[in-house]
Each structure stands twice: as C-alpha cells, then as structure tokens.
Amino acid sequence: MQVTSEPLPTTIDQPWDWWRAQMPISDQFAYFDHAAVGPLSLPAAQWVSKFAGQASQLGDTVWPSWNRNLKALRGSAAELTGGDEKEFCIIPNTTTGINLVAEGWPWVAGDSVVIPDGEFPSNLFPWLNQQSKGVEVRVVPRRSDREVQVDDLMDHVDETTKIIALSWVGYATGFRVDLDDLVRRAHDRGVAVFVDAIQGLGVYPLDLQKTPIDFLAADGHKWLLGPEGVGVAMIRRKHFDRLRPLNIGWASVKESHNYSKPKMVLSDDATRFESGSANMVGIGALAASMDLFVQIQNAHGPEAISDRVLSLASMLREKLIATGAVTAIDANPENQSGIVNFQVPGIEPAEFREEALNENVVVSCRGTGVRAAIHAYNNEEDIDRLIAVVRSV
Incomplete structure (x- = not known):
C-alpha cells in the first residue's frame, strides 16, 4: 500500500460518508470508544494483511x-x-x-x-x-x-x-x-x-x-x-x-x-x-x-474534522438532556471535545455499558459516568442508537 496525501474526489464531495466506508466497524457497531482503543481503519487493516503476506513469502527482500x-x-x-x-x-x-x-x-x-x-x-x-x-x-x-x-x-x-x-x-x-x-x-x-x-x-x-x-x-x-x-x-x-x-x-x-x-x-x-x-x-x-x-485536512482545511466531531458531540448532548440524562456542558466551545461523559439516573455506568453492548453500541466507563467518544465517521444514526439505549434503561 502506497501512502498518499492527495485528496480523492470522494474525499472532497462526501468526506464523512467516504470516511465511514473506510471503517468496517460501522457495519455492525455504533462505536464510541475511541478514547480507549479505536477500531482499525480499513487502510490500516489492509496494510497488516499485506505485511503478513510479504513477511511470510518474501522476508526482508522488501524491507526497504x-x-x-x-x-x-x-x-x-x-x-x-x-x-x-x-x-x-x-x-x-x-x-x-x-x-x-x-x-x-x-x-x-x-x-x-x-x-x-x-x-x-x-x-x-x-x-x-x-x-x-x-x-x-x-x-x-x-x-x-x-x-x-x-x-x-x-x-x-x-x-x-x-x-x-x-x-x-x-x-x-x-x-x-x-x-x-x-x-x-x-x-x-x-x-x-x-x-x-x-x-x-x-x-x-x-x-x-x-x-x-x-x-x-x-x-x-x-x-x-x-x-x-x-x-x-x-x-x-x-x-x-x-x-x-x-x-x-x-x-x-x-x-x-x-x-x-x-x-x-x-x-x-x-x-x-x-x-x-x-x-x-x-x-x-x-x-x-x-x-x-x-x-480530509488537505481537502477541507485543518478545522474540518474538529468541526464535525464537535457538531456530533453537541447533538449527542442535546439528545441526552432530552432523555433526562445528566451531562456536563462547557460554556466555552474551545474547551469541548468529542468526549461526552454522562450519567443515566438510577443506572450504574458499568450496567449501562453492558446494556449498550447488547445493542451493539460501544461506550466505556470513566470518571463517575459513561464516556462516549465520538469520531468524525460516526453519524446521527449512531447517536440515535445510543439514545435508544438510554431511553430503554
């Protein structure tokens, strides 16, 4: 695999759909655990497979x-x-x-x-x-x-x-x-x-x-x-x-x-x-x-990924509040990130995590609550799947 920084046409026209297509995890899971261990992107997984084949069949002849x-x-x-x-x-x-x-x-x-x-x-x-x-x-x-x-x-x-x-x-x-x-x-x-x-x-x-x-x-x-x-x-x-x-x-x-x-x-x-x-x-x-x-940065500028992540995080906070969940909101947008820590009244964070996993929604427990870490390839459907778990518990 040859690494390139030249943006592709799909990167420019539909950047987030393009990125989501590079994330096989999204076929099954609404994945919000990037602050713990992120899933491998498709290019990374393809390189691992290619490397294994080269290492087993060609040895160090391709080391350069x-x-x-x-x-x-x-x-x-x-x-x-x-x-x-x-x-x-x-x-x-x-x-x-x-x-x-x-x-x-x-x-x-x-x-x-x-x-x-x-x-x-x-x-x-x-x-x-x-x-x-x-x-x-x-x-x-x-x-x-x-x-x-x-x-x-x-x-x-x-x-x-x-x-x-x-x-x-x-x-x-x-x-x-x-x-x-x-x-x-x-x-x-x-x-x-x-x-x-x-x-x-x-x-x-x-x-x-x-x-x-x-x-x-x-x-x-x-x-x-x-x-x-x-x-x-x-x-x-x-x-x-x-x-x-x-x-x-x-x-x-x-x-x-x-x-x-x-x-x-x-x-x-x-x-x-x-x-x-x-x-x-x-x-x-x-x-x-x-x-x-x-x-993405070359095609859309250095703030594109941040803007996407913060927009999705804001969407999640709003929907969490509508369900009665408790989440901290920073008044200053410059201090916000894609990490949203929240509590569901009456439900222990570890219990919520297990319930979410049963619905193929992946979060973790950090601090005193549930931690959802949102990436740019996530979308509103992923967020709605998490909100559905909040409502169900």
Missing part, C-alpha cells in the same frame, strides 16, 4: 519498502500539525514519549514540574519518579473536578519550575485545554510545555508554528485509528542536546547502517531518540490510517 513508512509516518504527523518532520520520532507508546522528557531532562535538586490533577497515570508516574532527584511535583486541582484552567497552572509556577506537563484533552472529562494561551504564558515565564496529545492529535487543529509546544507525544491506537504499539513524539530542535537519550542503539546515529565501523555520533534530527529495529507492521498501519486525516 517497509522502511519508507517510517519517513511517511513522521511526514504525516508533521503535515497534520504544521510541524517539522525532523522534530518527530517514532515511539512505541505515549508513555515512552513522556519518559523521553521526564527522564531525559537535566534536572537538579530543587527544580519543579507542574501537572494538573486527574491526569492519566502515564502522565503522572514519570514525573513522580523524578522526586528521587529532588524534583518537586506540583499537582494542581481541577475546578469542579473537570476544568484545567491556565490561570491555576500558572499560579503554581515559580522560578524553580522547568516544565508544565498536561493532557491536551482530559481522558475522562473531555475537557480541552487552551494550548495557545498556556504555551504563550509558560514561555513568558521561561517554562517548557509537554503535551500528552493522545486524545487530540489528528482531531483538533494544531499548528506547531503558531503554538510552539516544546514536547508532544501521542499513541496511534485511539483517535488515529491505528494499532497499539506505535505512536509519534515531537521534540523541538532546541531541546535535542538538552535531553539525554534514554535508549541508544544503531538507529540513533548518523551512519545508522555502518555496522562494521560504528561511530557514536547522534543523528541531527529527532531520530536520535529512536533506538533499534522498528515495529514495521504497526508503523505501516498507522501511516496508512493517518493518511485518512491528511486527505
């Missing part, structure tokens, strides 16, 4: 073609974010990307890092692990157990603070942080910003030229509709020499294929943070899936 997917994946990530391909590296998961920064930063005793309360453990434990080096971890309470306000984060910053680390979109609440405001104010104070983007990358517009985040990491198995075990990280070039690479291997250096006379000279780009043999099947699948996002 597999290897080109590494560059394709970094390039797609850069294209989606307006970033520099040379500042992206491939990682096995978001946790690895977080640890690249948390463990690689040149901490000294007395430094501090600021994070919001309620982060997913992957964006908590790596920072807590720095306490053994004398680093203070300042955990900032959320407002109403939901909102992450930039004012609150900045109130915890002082001259010792080196990094603010947070999720772009809260995994349970769906609250989306104003990254523009955060990065501007953090940089004014000389503080770097790390963003766990796993719940937002590809869905919401991000221009890394306009919003100069220092570090970013995101897995591909949620909203990007790829497999588990592969993702991308972005590290600004100005931090290359500041971060100590954690895992040095043959792939980290300039002459990466000079096995007989190896030279320990790190690559000039972010591949210095890659180490060894890559997950070729996963990388090819994620590259193929990410191209769906690139095609």
Whole structure:
C-alpha cells in the first residue's frame, strides 16, 4: 500500500460518508470508544494483511519498502500539525514519549514540574519518579473536578519550575485545554510545555508554528485509528542536546547502517531518540490510517474534522438532556471535545455499558459516568442508537 496525501474526489464531495466506508466497524457497531482503543481503519487493516503476506513469502527482500513508512509516518504527523518532520520520532507508546522528557531532562535538586490533577497515570508516574532527584511535583486541582484552567497552572509556577506537563484533552472529562494561551504564558515565564496529545492529535487543529509546544507525544491506537504499539513524539530542535537519550542503539546515529565501523555520533534530527529495529507492521498501519486525516485536512482545511466531531458531540448532548440524562456542558466551545461523559439516573455506568453492548453500541466507563467518544465517521444514526439505549434503561 502506497501512502498518499492527495485528496480523492470522494474525499472532497462526501468526506464523512467516504470516511465511514473506510471503517468496517460501522457495519455492525455504533462505536464510541475511541478514547480507549479505536477500531482499525480499513487502510490500516489492509496494510497488516499485506505485511503478513510479504513477511511470510518474501522476508526482508522488501524491507526497504517497509522502511519508507517510517519517513511517511513522521511526514504525516508533521503535515497534520504544521510541524517539522525532523522534530518527530517514532515511539512505541505515549508513555515512552513522556519518559523521553521526564527522564531525559537535566534536572537538579530543587527544580519543579507542574501537572494538573486527574491526569492519566502515564502522565503522572514519570514525573513522580523524578522526586528521587529532588524534583518537586506540583499537582494542581481541577475546578469542579473537570476544568484545567491556565490561570491555576500558572499560579503554581515559580522560578524553580522547568516544565508544565498536561493532557491536551482530559481522558475522562473531555475537557480541552487552551494550548495557545498556556504555551504563550509558560514561555513568558521561561517554562517548557509537554503535551500528552493522545486524545487530540489528528482531531483538533494544531499548528506547531503558531503554538510552539516544546514536547508532544501521542499513541496511534485511539483517535488515529491505528494499532497499539506505535505512536509519534515531537521534540523541538532546541531541546535535542538538552535531553539525554534514554535508549541508544544503531538507529540513533548518523551512519545508522555502518555496522562494521560504528561511530557514536547522534543523528541531527529527532531520530536520535529512536533506538533499534522498528515495529514495521504497526508503523505501516498507522501511516496508512493517518493518511485518512491528511486527505480530509488537505481537502477541507485543518478545522474540518474538529468541526464535525464537535457538531456530533453537541447533538449527542442535546439528545441526552432530552432523555433526562445528566451531562456536563462547557460554556466555552474551545474547551469541548468529542468526549461526552454522562450519567443515566438510577443506572450504574458499568450496567449501562453492558446494556449498550447488547445493542451493539460501544461506550466505556470513566470518571463517575459513561464516556462516549465520538469520531468524525460516526453519524446521527449512531447517536440515535445510543439514545435508544438510554431511553430503554
């Protein structure tokens, strides 16, 4: 499968129907669990099948073609974010990307890092692990157990603070942080910003030229509709020499294929943070899936996917309220996302999830309620199937 970013005619004329046709899961399920594990897109599944055939029948005779997917994946990530391909590296998961920064930063005793309360453990434990080096971890309470306000984060910053680390979109609440405001104010104070983007990358517009985040990491198995075990990280070039690479291997250096006379000279780009043999099947699948996002963005602009997702999420909220369900609604649209957390009075979230699954409607339980995570290929029929379950219970 050759990855391309050129939009197809159907992408332009009927983008969401076109995308839905790339999602075999939609034939049976109304699937709203993208914040947990997204279903594989058809291009990703086709690549996995193709890879298995090639690997079993041709072995490494086609390895060069597999290897080109590494560059394709970094390039797609850069294209989606307006970033520099040379500042992206491939990682096995978001946790690895977080640890690249948390463990690689040149901490000294007395430094501090600021994070919001309620982060997913992957964006908590790596920072807590720095306490053994004398680093203070300042955990900032959320407002109403939901909102992450930039004012609150900045109130915890002082001259010792080196990094603010947070999720772009809260995994349970769906609250989306104003990254523009955060990065501007953090940089004014000389503080770097790390963003766990796993719940937002590809869905919401991000221009890394306009919003100069220092570090970013995101897995591909949620909203990007790829497999588990592969993702991308972005590290600004100005931090290359500041971060100590954690895992040095043959792939980290300039002459990466000079096995007989190896030279320990790190690559000039972010591949210095890659180490060894890559997950070729996963990388090819994620590259193929990410191209769906690139095609839509190229045809309809960087806000098209976000507008679609937020419109469907708003529709779901309105219909939930009409049934008597309880859901939090952010007054500021900039803080909304495709994650809708709700409660059905008298019904435990786990019980609702089972009832929904019996009707081929897939949701999850997070926080104190049911979490529905809506993607661009979902449609009003999917939402009505979820509402039917709400009414039935």
